[in-house]
Amino acid sequence: MTPLVQINHINKIYGNRKDVIEAVKDISLPVYEGETLGLVGESGSGKSTLGKLLIGLEAPTSGEITYRDKVLWKKKRFMRPRPGEIQTVFQDPQSSLDPRLRVKQIIFEPLSALPLKERKEKGSIERLHALVKRVGLKVEHLDRYPHEFSGGQRQRIAIARALITGPSFIVLDEPTSALDVSVQAQVLNLLKELKQENQLTFLFISHNMSVIRYMCDRIAVMYKGGLVEIDETKNVLNHPKHDYTKMLLSSMLKVN
Amino acid sequence: MINPQIVTEAKEKNTKTHPIWFKLKHNKMTTIGFLVLFLIVCLAILAPILTPYDPAKINVAEKFQGPSLQHLFGTDEVGRDILTRILFGARLSLGVGLLVIFVAACIGIFIGAVSGYFGGIIDQIIMRVMDMLLAFPTLILAMALTASLGPSLHNAMMAIAIVEIPIYVRLARSETLVLREKLFVKSAVVFGIKPIPIILKHIIPNAVSPVIIQATLDVGNAILMIATLGFLGLGAQPPTPEWGSMISTGWKYLLDYWWYPTFPGIFLFLTSGALNLIGDGVRDILDPKSNR
Numbered sequence: 001m002t003p004l005v006q007i008n009h010i011n012k013i014y015g016n017r018k019d020v021i022e023a024v025k026d027i028s029l030p031v032y033e034g035e036t037l038g039l040v041g042e043s044g045s046g047k048s049t050l051g052k053l054l055i056g057l058e059a060p061t062s063g064e065i066t067y068r069d070k071v072l073w074k075k076k077r078f079m080r081p082r083p084g085e086i087q088t089v090f091q092d093p094q095s096s097l098d099p100r101l102r103v104k105q106i107i108f109e110p111l112s113a114l115p116l117k118e119r120k121e122k123g124s125i126e127r128l129h130a131l132v133k134r135v136g137l138k139v140e141h142l143d144r145y146p147h148e149f150s151g152g153q154r155q156r157i158a159i160a161r162a163l164i165t166g167p168s169f170i171v172l173d174e175p176t177s178a179l180d181v182s183v184q185a186q187v188l189n190l191l192k193e194l195k196q197e198n199q200l201t202f203l204f205i206s207h208n209m210s211v212i213r214y215m216c217d218r219i220a221v222m223y224k225g226g227l228v229e230i231d232e233t234k235n236v237l238n239h240p241k242h243d244y245t246k247m248l249l250s251s252m253l254k255v256n
Numbered sequence: 257m258i259n260p261q262i263v264t265e266a267k268e269k270n271t272k273t274h275p276i277w278f279k280l281k282h283n284k285m286t287t288i289g290f291l292v293l294f295l296i297v298c299l300a301i302l303a304p305i306l307t308p309y310d311p312a313k314i315n316v317a318e319k320f321q322g323p324s325l326q327h328l329f330g331t332d333e334v335g336r337d338i339l340t341r342i343l344f345g346a347r348l349s350l351g352v353g354l355l356v357i358f359v360a361a362c363i364g365i366f367i368g369a370v371s372g373y374f375g376g377i378i379d380q381i382i383m384r385v386m387d388m389l390l391a392f393p394t395l396i397l398a399m400a401l402t403a404s405l406g407p408s409l410h411n412a413m414m415a416i417a418i419v420e421i422p423i424y425v426r427l428a429r430s431e432t433l434v435l436r437e438k439l440f441v442k443s444a445v446v447f448g449i450k451p452i453p454i455i456l457k458h459i460i461p462n463a464v465s466p467v468i469i470q471a472t473l474d475v476g477n478a479i480l481m482i483a484t485l486g487f488l489g490l491g492a493q494p495p496t497p498e499w500g501s502m503i504s505t506g507w508k509y510l511l512d513y514w515w516y517p518t519f520p521g522i523f524l525f526l527t528s529g530a531l532n533l534i535g536d537g538v539r540d541i542l543d544p545k546s547n548r
Contacts, residue, residue: 055446083448096439100461113448161443 003030004169004201005054010063012049023049024060025225031169036195036202038216038233040209040248046225047205051171054203055088056080067169083113084165091174093154097146103157104128104142110165122164135160135190152183156190163194171203176211188215209248213237221245286537292530296523300346309337311344311497320513330515333505338516341497342523348498349527352413353479360417361471364424369459371425372432373451383429386422394419398481402490409498412491416481420474427470431463472538476531483524499524 012024024046031037039047052058056078065072067081090096097106111119129139135156146154162170176184195202206212212219213233220230228242240246315335323330329338371382401415435441444454485491486500494501499520506517
């Protein structure tokens with residue numbers, strides 16, 4: 001299989017000389033086309049930072065990231081692939097939707113970065129309605145404001161917004177950790193189905209091992225900015241190699 | 257630049273969270289302010305209907321007449337009816353005050369949002385220029401600007417707008433610094449949307465509420481400043497009926513003809529006082545932290 005995204009010896013250092021935090025330390029990993037790669041680790045392990053490097057919110061200090069064999073970061077400039085190709089869903093649906101915009105405007109927003117022809121093609125009302133229904137919302141919701149929705153519904157809006165451009169790679173940064181458990185399951189199932197239907201590739205960032213186990217084909221475990229283990233889900237779960245992974249797994253079993 | 261729809265939406269949203277009318281009832285000073293302003297606005301709008309006189313027509317035969325039924329507030333040194341000139345002056349003062357603050361707020365919020373959003377060197381340059389403007393007392397700076405541009409109403413308006421801009425820049429910038437970190441702004445960056453559309457679509461609509469409050473507070477100030485410049489001979493030029501310049505010519509006659517500067521002065525006091533009361537009230541109502 002060819003990697004869709006290849007991360008090579010990526011470092012991300014915050015702060016100046018005196019007060020340095022190495023958020024990401026020398027990480028190399030591939031993300032293959034069509035898979036869900038789970039990125040797991042405790043708070044502050046650098047997993048969200050790695051996600052931000054991929055979507056262009058933070059520049060790496062050193063190292064190289066390629067997307068379909070094209071470099072994503074040239075020095076401090078983000079070389080965006082086709083707009084809308086890489087999308088994201090953030091953790092907190094309270095703050096990821098602009099309170100002043102209607103749902104319709106929110107979902108259509110990513111299209112405004114596309115060339116005119118593509119925008120017209122993808123911005124049709126039929127497509128919008130189909131998408132809204134697909135993510136489990138109703139057409140009459142389109143004229144409302146985000147504060148009128150529950151957390152799960154907002155996350156569905158955010159998912160619809162990510163899908164409107166027809167992306168191939170989506171970075172999901174703890175998409176369900178702000179939701180309660182029953183809603184979490186619905187959203188996870190929706191994501192799984194959407195991935196099947198649209199041939200998507202997911203980078204799924206989470207600290208929750210059971211969510212990761214349910215969603216992912218492969219798991220990458222991060223600890224203090226470094227990559228400690230990466231393998232297929234069943235191998236990581238059944239034969240964890242690193243002590244930290246074992247600890248993560250044991251904490252999960254205790255909770256269950 | 258400020259979409260009126262967004263402004264009304266902002267107000268609507270606040271009505272939901274704060275029952276404005278309820279609070280207004282319990283805030284007597286603000287109610288009084290609204291009533292006085294409402295009265296003055298009505299008088300200004302209805303000016304041509306309310307008085308039979310022309311504010312600029314000279315009638316030397318009737319000069320310096322005291323208050324009477326023909327001329328409620330008397331006449332001035334060339335026989336013009338003072339009440340008429342006050343009413344037409346109210347149109348000018350209110351219009352100019354609102355316009356100046358609107359322009360200053362629009363420009364200020366945009367500069368502030370740009371400054372806060374981009375940060376770095378752009379921010380440093382803009383904010384240092386604003387600090388320079390803020391370092392001068394506003395009135396002195398406005399006077400200096402008008403004097404160098406040449407005394408006229410337009411130049412006075414421009415000067416006051418320039419002097420007021422830094423307040424809005426700072427306000428909008430501090431709001432922007434908070435908004436810039438919000439996920440909906442970050443998402444827009446990820447979608448590949450350019451900075452200026454992000455500022456126009458996300459930052460400014462969300463930063464507009466405190467700016468509206470500040471603007472309500474400042475209209476009264478702007479009216480006072482226009483009058484002050486008029487008084488000093490830097491603002492509206494005769495024969496334009498303007499409160500400041502009326503007081504300016506009138507005070508020379510104060511001992512003999514007391515009514516000439518007194519009535520424009522009272523109206524100036526009432527208008528800026530009412531606007532200040534409203535401004536305070538609006539701030540109390542919209543800012544839950546300042547609840548008494």
